Amino acid sequence: xxxxxxxxxxxxxxxxxxxxxxxxxxxxxxxxxxxxxxxxxxxxxxxxxxxxxxxxxxxxxxxxxxxxxxxxxxxxxxxxxxxxxxxxxxxxxxxxxxxxxxxxxxxxxxxxxxxxxxxxxxxxxxxxxxxxxxxxxxxxxxxxxxxxxxxxxxxxxxxxxxxxxxxxxxxxxxxxxxxxxxxxxxxxxxxxxxxxxxxxxxxxxxxxxxxxxxxxxxxxxxxxxxxxxxxxxxxxxxxxxxxxxxxxxxxxxxxxxxxxxxxxxxxxxxxxxxxxxxxxxxxxxxxxxxxxxxxxxxxxxxxxxxxxxxxxxxxxxxxxxxxxxxxxxxxxxxxxxxxxxxxxxxxxxxxxxxxxxxxxxxxxxxxxxxxxxxxxxxxxxxxxxxxxxxxxxxxxxxxxxxxxxxxxxxxxxxxx
Numbered sequence: 001x002x003x004x005x006x007x008x009x010x011x012x013x014x015x016x017x018x019x020x021x022x023x024x025x026x027x028x029x030x031x032x033x034x035x036x037x038x039x040x041x042x043x044x045x046x047x048x049x050x051x052x053x054x055x056x057x058x059x060x061x062x063x064x065x066x067x068x069x070x071x072x073x074x075x076x077x078x079x080x081x082x083x084x085x086x087x088x089x090x091x092x093x094x095x096x097x098x099x100x101x102x103x104x105x106x107x108x109x110x111x112x113x114x115x116x117x118x119x120x121x122x123x124x125x126x127x128x129x130x131x132x133x134x135x136x137x138x139x140x141x142x143x144x145x146x147x148x149x150x151x152x153x154x155x156x157x158x159x160x161x162x163x164x165x166x167x168x169x170x171x172x173x174x175x176x177x178x179x180x181x182x183x184x185x186x187x188x189x190x191x192x193x194x195x196x197x198x199x200x201x202x203x204x205x206x207x208x209x210x211x212x213x214x215x216x217x218x219x220x221x222x223x224x225x226x227x228x229x230x231x232x233x234x235x236x237x238x239x240x241x242x243x244x245x246x247x248x249x250x251x252x253x254x255x256x257x258x259x260x261x262x263x264x265x266x267x268x269x270x271x272x273x274x275x276x277x278x279x280x281x282x283x284x285x286x287x288x289x290x291x292x293x294x295x296x297x298x299x300x301x302x303x304x305x306x307x308x309x310x311x312x313x314x315x316x317x318x319x320x321x322x323x324x325x326x327x328x329x330x331x332x333x334x335x336x337x338x339x340x341x342x343x344x345x346x347x348x349x350x351x352x353x354x355x356x357x358x359x360x361x362x363x364x365x366x367x368x369x370x371x372x373x374x375x376x377x378x379x380x381x382x383x384x385x386x387x388x389x390x391x392x393x394x395x396x397x398x399x400x401x402x403x404x405x406x407x408x409x410x411x412x413x414x415x416x
Contacts, residue, residue, distance in 0.1 A: 087102050102337065115190050126158040141208075201220060288304065
């Protein structure tokens with residue numbers, strides 16, 4: 001009877017404990033649901049959204065000959081520009097949507113001023129004033145485009161930048177370079193900036209883009225510079241300015257941006273949503289162009305180097321074709337490369353391993369569906385539907401074990 005009572009008490013206590021622990025507790029914290037996606041904020045906001053996850057792409061594709069594109073169902077046919085090389089990419093994610101000879105090294109002409117601006121813009125306030133010295137205007141290449149900077153005149157830095165972006169003024173570049181360490185120092189600074197952005201095809205000799213032995217860039221690198229530029233509000237303000245007044249002592253004169261897609265000059269239609277960026281020309285480089293445009297919540301950047309047909313304005317029409325295609329192809333092509341700078345070797349190996357794992361998962365499933373979920377992140381907390389039942393079950397087991405011990409002990413004790 002004593003053993004039976006002990007067993008009954010243990011069972012009753014365990015059952016009560018199980019009911020108490022398994023019942024919902026008022027005010028107990030339940031695992032939160034994942035928060036809704038935060039709205040996108042403009043660059044420079046107090047809180048910026050987490051950048052989109054970087055999708056695995058094979059960087060070697062951009063080294064292959066011919067046009068590189070990976071269309072999905074319903075993708076429009078990619079254009080066939082006559083340019084020696086070109087790139088069209090998403091300026092937000094950095095994904096290259098299509099390209100041809102992206103890493104072919106060619107003379108960039110004045111599109112190299114995009115790299116000059118990325119390097120020198122942060123070094124001076126727009127309102128800073130500077131009086132030009134004679135030595136700052138020496139060494140300007142013969143036949144250079146000029147905005148009309150004069151020795152002894154005082155200019156605001158913003159005036160000089162308008163001269164760079166609108167008139168492609170090599171005189172303004174020389175003055176700004178002198179203010180930022182000098183001509184040779186600026187070339188070194190630009191080279192370092194290019195490397196920091198992952199632009200490995202560019203070799204800077206003349207910061208204004210004037211033809212010089214050994215000076216080259218690529219459609220890939222120019223797209224990298226364009227993407228970096230349109231993510232900088234100050235750069236964007238200058239490169240998207242169509243008209244401005246340039247001071248000349250006690251008076252000023254108007255200057256117009258030479259990017260015809262922006263102004264609609266010379267019979268070239270203005271491109272809707274165009275941001276800029278920079279055009280160029282030399283007899284050695286031919287016509288070159290970096291252009292960016294926004295449509296809805298999507299921004300594209302294209303680079304076009306040296307069209308082989310269509311005359312001097314073909315570079316604008318070929319850029320237009322690539323922009324039109326890029327907007328229409330949104331979500332209908334897989335990226336063939338990325339404009340993002342390379343990560344560390346460890347992170348790159350991890351990304352490649354993740355891409356290989358996704359490929360294997362798709363292969364196992366016969367190519368259907370989304371990639372299988374990866375392993376849980378270190379330190380992640382598993383989401384559950386309620387309290388764990390492990391504790392109540394362990395209490396029940398302990399109670400039963402105690403009852404068995406008591407029963408065995410009772411059997412060993414001699415009866416009186």
